[in-house]
Amino acid sequence: MRKLIIILLLSASATLTNAQSNNIEIGIIDTINSKILNEKRSIWIYKPENFDVQKKYPVIYLLDGDWHFVSVVGMIQQLSYINGNTICPEMIIVGIPIKDRFRDLTPSCDSSISKISGGYNEFISFINEELITYINSAYPTAPYKILIGHSLGGLTVINTLMKFPNMFNSYIAIDPSMWWDNQISLNEAKNTLASDKFENKRLFFAIAHNMNKGMDTTSVRKDNTRNTLAIRSNLELSDMLKANSNNELNFQTKYYLNESHGSIPLIATYDALHYIFDFYNFPMDKSDYADTTMALVYRMKYHYNNVSNIMGYKINPSESIINTLGYNALYMNNNKLAEYFFKLNVENYPTSNNAFDSMGDFFYAVGNYEQAIIMYKKALSIYDNIETRKK
Numbered sequence: 001m002r003k004l005i006i007i008l009l010l011s012a013s014a015t016l017t018n019a020q021s022n023n024i025e026i027g028i029i030d031t032i033n034s035k036i037l038n039e040k041r042s043i044w045i046y047k048p049e050n051f052d053v054q055k056k057y058p059v060i061y062l063l064d065g066d067w068h069f070v071s072v073v074g075m076i077q078q079l080s081y082i083n084g085n086t087i088c089p090e091m092i093i094v095g096i097p098i099k100d101r102f103r104d105l106t107p108s109c110d111s112s113i114s115k116i117s118g119g120y121n122e123f124i125s126f127i128n129e130e131l132i133t134y135i136n137s138a139y140p141t142a143p144y145k146i147l148i149g150h151s152l153g154g155l156t157v158i159n160t161l162m163k164f165p166n167m168f169n170s171y172i173a174i175d176p177s178m179w180w181d182n183q184i185s186l187n188e189a190k191n192t193l194a195s196d197k198f199e200n201k202r203l204f205f206a207i208a209h210n211m212n213k214g215m216d217t218t219s220v221r222k223d224n225t226r227n228t229l230a231i232r233s234n235l236e237l238s239d240m241l242k243a244n245s246n247n248e249l250n251f252q253t254k255y256y257l258n259e260s261h262g263s264i265p266l267i268a269t270y271d272a273l274h275y276i277f278d279f280y281n282f283p284m285d286k287s288d289y290a291d292t293t294m295a296l297v298y299r300m301k302y303h304y305n306n307v308s309n310i311m312g313y314k315i316n317p318s319e320s321i322i323n324t325l326g327y328n329a330l331y332m333n334n335n336k337l338a339e340y341f342f343k344l345n346v347e348n349y350p351t352s353n354n355a356f357d358s359m360g361d362f363f364y365a366v367g368n369y370e371q372a373i374i375m376y377k378k379a380l381s382i383y384d385n386i387e388t389r390k391k
Helices: 065-079 101-105 119-138 152-163 180-195 225-245 264-276 286-290 295-311 321-329 335-348 351-366 369-382 384-391
Strands: 002-011 020-036 039-046 057-063 092-098 141-150 170-174 202-208 250-256
Touching: 002 039, 002 092, 020 065, 020 119, 039 065, 039 119, 057 065, 057 119, 065 092, 065 141, 065 264, 092 250, 092 351, 092 369, 101 119, 119 141, 119 152, 119 286, 119 351, 141 152, 141 225, 152 170, 152 180, 180 225, 180 295, 202 225, 202 264, 225 250, 286 295, 295 351, 321 335, 351 369
Parallel strands: 057 092, 057 141, 141 170, 170 202, 202 250
Antiparallel strands: 002 020, 020 039, 039 092
16 A cells, blocks of 8 residues: 655745655555456545544545546545535545556447457446445445546446446546447437436536537537547437436536536536535525524524435534534523534534533533533543643
8 A cells, every 4th residue: 555645845945955845645545456357456545634434435436546536636625625615525535547448448349449448347347346345345435426437437437327327326427438439338328318217316427629610519410520429429418318307317417618628527527526416515604603593403404314315324514513603602692502503513423522522611601510520521531632621
């Protein structure tokens, strides 16, 4: 197991000779011995910054992981930041470098391009039976999983959604190579989208501006040259998705006029995460902090029950936000509301010394010193904090 690092140069002067080098770790590189593929496969793994083995984390499986790992890690760090406007949950990211993209990511053999193409079935079996099993055994994973792929990786995403829809909860296909082998996957998708059900599955489908100068999405459909086959295939898939709304697939397609096939992955992944987790954020403003009723409590309960139902496991509101709401209510002398929030954190985060320390502060503020001491001692049993000991 190797550390995946970025080198940060901290220089006291403009010359490199005086620079001091420090490492910023963004993940690790691990290895799996695959019996299915009969080879060793490296995987790049990112864990959330405040990783807690007591929590469970959704997992992103990222194809071409060595290309896109850094950008996706940065997005997840920003969008999952707990500040009252959290777009998505903290997640584990599993980057999957691809040894031979034509071999691993294509569903059929097109010998005119690659004689070893068509290994999709073995590759997806490796992911399902070996990689996911390994990640679930090594990390505290939640049941929610996302598959992200670009180009031939996007083709793999679409093929997996069509053939094994229950393998993942959400799918992000970025400018997929639906042109492959005379559109074999596109033709299969036409029948599958019309006949199968995709209940509780989400797909974000991004299309890049891959056409000749002067063309638009209307005129390019009339073209029949090889040069426009890629975008015509993707526009055709977009039409299929829209024409089969009864299959219960929750999807969004987006055409990026200003992005090429190479530039589209970053912005498409960003948009995809907003779409896939459009239910996740719990918006709050100043009026919520000033409200002395229980309205916020009821709204919060409903919201997180809904989020938990969609994600398939219990999701609690952020400890830090609830802690802030508790002290805010205490400051406004709303003891009933303050007690609710502090107790909620104790219930949701029973291994947090801060939750019990704050509960102690509440009891102290209302004059129940006996219970305050009990809470402070509980906090100290979890972590011997000097400030708690002073209390």
